[in-house]
Amino acid sequence: MKQLTDPMLDNLSQLATQSPRLRANHNLHQELDDPIQRLAIAMEPDTLVRPHRHVRTWEMLLPLRGRFVVLCFDDAGTVTSRTLLGEGCAVIEMPAGTWHAVLSLDCGGVIFEVKHGPYDPQTASDFAPWCAADADAAQLNAWYAHAQIGDSFSL
Secondary structure (H helix, E strand, C coil): CCCCCHHHHHHHHHHHHHCCCCEEEEECCCCCCCCEEEEEEEECCCCCCCCEECCCCCEEEEEEECCEEEEEECCCCEEEEEEEECCCECCEEECCCCEEEEEECCCCEEEEEEEECCCCCCCCCEECCCCCCCCCHHHHHHHHHHCCCCCECCC
């Protein structure tokens, strides 16, 4: 039986604070080629999650600790939905091909992700063409924090 215990989540959060990306994950799936990927991701508020999509799989997110803004976008970068996970919403599932981004609002935040595998770094994420690869994390996260439905991405 697999478990995510409080001490494990504490450790994962500590690892995230020490990581240059300010993220750390703990996989429940054993292999990257498992058909269903299941992982806890500790995310600090300053981590950068560029808008991206998973072309061939849906994605489900559940907050384990903290609150997270999940924004979905259309192909032009306009916000089509804004969800506050951990406050008012317990689970979000996005269809395959949905442009989205996540912002951790709280230090020590941990989100649980479920999606189809296998994991292939070449096709796992498709980054939005309207967001530069060298986007400034602080500026982008500030925009995420206040973006509302109908707002267009313009950084």
